[in-house]
């Protein structure tokens with residue numbers, strides 16, 4: 001064992017990390033952690049005002065630089081443009097974190113909206129955002145990794161990928177597809193380009209954020225809904241996750257500490273996926 005190497009596993013100096021959906025609750029925390037480990041970090045999101053606010057909250061006493069770039073993960077032209085901008089400013093992307101995603105109320109069954117009536121455009125939006133919104137960035141930034149024969153991709157799956165939750169069929173199916181795609185791309189990159197390109201995913205449990213607050217808390221009282229209470233009851237650790245809970249596994253998966261790990265999906269869920277409910 002080389003002690004110096006061991007101690008520098010989480011030093012990303014000189015590396016460029018891109019976080020899609022980096023202005024979101026989980027993406028911004030991941031971006032902040034990468035910056036804290038000395039990476040140059042670029043937040044890709046649609047709302048540039050929000051992305052700027054996120055960057056302003058980042059610590060200033062770090063080696064790396066933080067920047068934002070406009071990008072829509074469903075629009076290849078904007079991703080290609082972002083790639084060019086990042087290459088000019090920072091060099092090629094070494095670490096891609098695909099954190100853009102989420103569910104939408106219009107693709108969620110309600111007492112007055114049955115599965116049979118869920119609108120096509122809502123189903124398509126959620127399916128596309130979560131699956132194509134990961135595949136397209138992997139095409140654009142993964143191509144650069146393939147050319148350089150190195151790089152790390154981290155996708156964001158969900159508990160829905162293992163067993164679907166009620167009410168959100170498009171989101172559940174798309175996240176299951178993310179697990180499958182993570183394995184597929186891991187094999188494809190290792191066999192066709194380089195074993196030094198790794199592709200993994202985290203599967204967060206339940207974290208209250210913009211995209212699921214309407215399901216987990218009552219909008220008037222702020223109290224947990226019956227669904228929110230059920231989530232906590234089915235989480236052996238008895239609480240929701242906090243964004244910081246994701247950081248250990250995330251940094252491990254994008255660092256050389258996991259050099260022999262590819263195609264893995266790591267639950268970060270307080271035990272939710274291990275619990276039968278009895």
Ligand SMILES: NC(=O)c1ccc[n+]([C@@H]2O[C@H](COP(=O)([O-])OP(=O)(O)OC[C@H]3O[C@@H](n4cnc5c(N)ncnc54)[C@H](OP(=O)(O)O)[C@@H]3O)[C@@H](O)[C@H]2O)c1
Nearest residue numbers: 021023024025026072073100101102158204206207209210
């Ligand atoms: N929160 C949880 O409990 C949980 C659990 C498991 C998995 N996840 C996953 O974790 C990831 C992050 O979610 P989050 O909870 O942090 O949600 P969030 O706060 O809503 O963050 C998602 C971010 O993605 C952005 N985004 C949406 N569509 C985009 C597009 N087409 N192009 C670029 N950016 C886009 C959103 O921007 P806009 O505001 O402009 O839409 C937002 O900034 C998602 O993949 C989600 O499915 C979350």
